[in-house]
Amino acid sequence: DVKVTQSSRYLVKRTGEKVFLECVQDMDHENMFWYRQDPGLGLRLIYFSYDVKMKEKGDIPEGYSVSREKKERFSLILESASTNQTSMYLCASIEWGKNTEAFFGQGTRLTVV
Amino acid sequence: DAKTTQPPSMDCAEGRAANLPCNHSTISGNEYVYWYRQIHSQGPQYIIHGLKNNETNEMASLIITEDRKSSTLILPHATLRDTAVYYCIVRGNNAGNMLTFGGGTRLMVKP
Numbered sequence A: 001d002v003k004v005t006q007s008s009r010y011l012v013k014r015t016g017e018k019v020f021l022e023c024v025q026d027m028d029h030e031n032m033f034w035y036r037q038d039p040g041l042g043l044r045l046i047y048f049s050y051d052v053k054m055k056e057k058g059d060i061p062e063g064y065s066v067s068r069e070k071k072e073r074f075s076l077i078l079e080s081a082s083t084n085q086t087s088m089y090l091c092a093s094i095e096w097g098k099n100t101e102a103f104f105g106q107g108t109r110l111t112v113v
Numbered sequence B: 001d002a003k004t005t006q007p008p009s010m011d012c013a014e015g016r017a018a019n020l021p022c023n024h025s026t027i028s029g030n031e032y033v034y035w036y037r038q039i040h041s042q043g044p045q046y047i048i049h050g051l052k053n054n055e056t057n058e059m060a061s062l063i064i065t066e067d068r069k070s071s072t073l074i075l076p077h078a079t080l081r082d083t084a085v086y087y088c089i090v091r092g093n094n095a096g097n098m099l100t101f102g103g104g105t106r107l108m109v110k111p
Helices: none
Strands: A004-006 A010-013 A019-025 A031-038 A042-051 A054-057 A065-070 A073-078 A087-094 A108-112 B009-013 B018-023 B032-038 B045-050 B061-064 B070-075 B084-091 B105-110
Touching: A004 A087, A010 A019, A019 A031, A019 A087, A019 A108, A031 A073, A042 A065, A042 A073, A042 B084, A054 A065, A073 A087, B009 B018, B018 B032, B018 B084, B018 B105, B032 B061, B045 B061, B045 B070, B070 B084
Parallel strands: A010 A108, B009 B105
Antiparallel strands: A004 A019, A019 A073, A031 A042, A031 A087, A042 A054, A065 A073, A087 A108, B018 B070, B032 B045, B032 B084, B061 B070, B084 B105
């Protein structure tokens, strides 16, 4: 019954490493989103994509990039990880044009040391 | 997408109704009101949504004011498992519409 899958539940990376967070959905949704969640700051939108190869910046895109080569997969990339990117990262997908719910992955807790 | 304002926290006694308010005074005509909740360490979970009319499902009821500038999520008989952060979101349905969460309301259901 899994609908949105994030590649890792926990991840530890070193400062300066290139980090890939993968998200896959099996519902053929057009819209996919990446968020980070930090204590006291709620869910903040990093990037989203409404179609293959299409991407839009969210509220906090600095230090991140994304890739959407296939409809089902949306990757978040940290080009050079820094300690202030230690956070919980959540991926979501929703069907375009439909008034339906967004489905979230289980989250990836990334620690940059 | 319109912004929303919610109280940061609320308490509710177990078995009583929990009424969670949300202000969305800049909502536009084609934007829906959605509610999600997030239980600790899990991704947000959809609860209910509406446009103009009040809505009810097995989890909750949604009351939207006539001018659509505010809404209330009602959990009719709150249980301890309803302790969570509740997010109110307004969103249009066009491609490219962001799905943006505010700070939410932390509901604490007490025995």
